């Protein structure tokens with residue numbers, strides 16, 4: 450944990466997978482009479498506040514997901530994620546893109562993922578995190594494994610850990626308790642869509 454704390458101090462951007470991290474990994478389908486298919490997934494509101502806290506702490510938030518779905522785009526836009534890369538099963542390209550756009554080195558980036566397509570990024574970044582029900586081969590690349598599960602506050606736990614390591618969490622909480630905290634300005638979201646992944 451000490452190593453994770455030291456690594457967390459350097460983080461300026463936090464990138465995450467979606468399914469299994471921001472959600473519990475389950476995708477629910479409902480086929481209508483006309484054959485159209487509705488898809489449902491649940492996001493945790495505590496994870497939503499985490500993104501707002503990052504805005505206050507000047508930490509960039511981004512998503513790199515293998516799937517493409519309007520629900521995720523809507524949620525990401527709503528919360529103020531700066532980057533939304535969807536449809537990428539090979540995620541190293543989006544990481545390099547963000548590093549260049551933000552002028553950051555891999556040590557300054559955290560990545561959270563739970564499946565094999567996340568491994569190249571977990572190996573690359575300065576702070577690699579995953580959830581307790583991730584695959585074992587993923588867990589072995591993580592510097593931090595959350596207590597909470599995906600879709601149930603795991604993302605919030607990581608954000609709190611990083612903000613705390615940087616000494617930013619307590620001042621933010623003080624502001625909140627004094628009713629003096631206002632969420633920072635949401636960045637304009639940049640969406641990049643690849644046809645490589647799955648709908």
Ligand SMILES: [Mg+2]
Nearest residue numbers: 466468469563
């Ligand atoms: Mg996943």
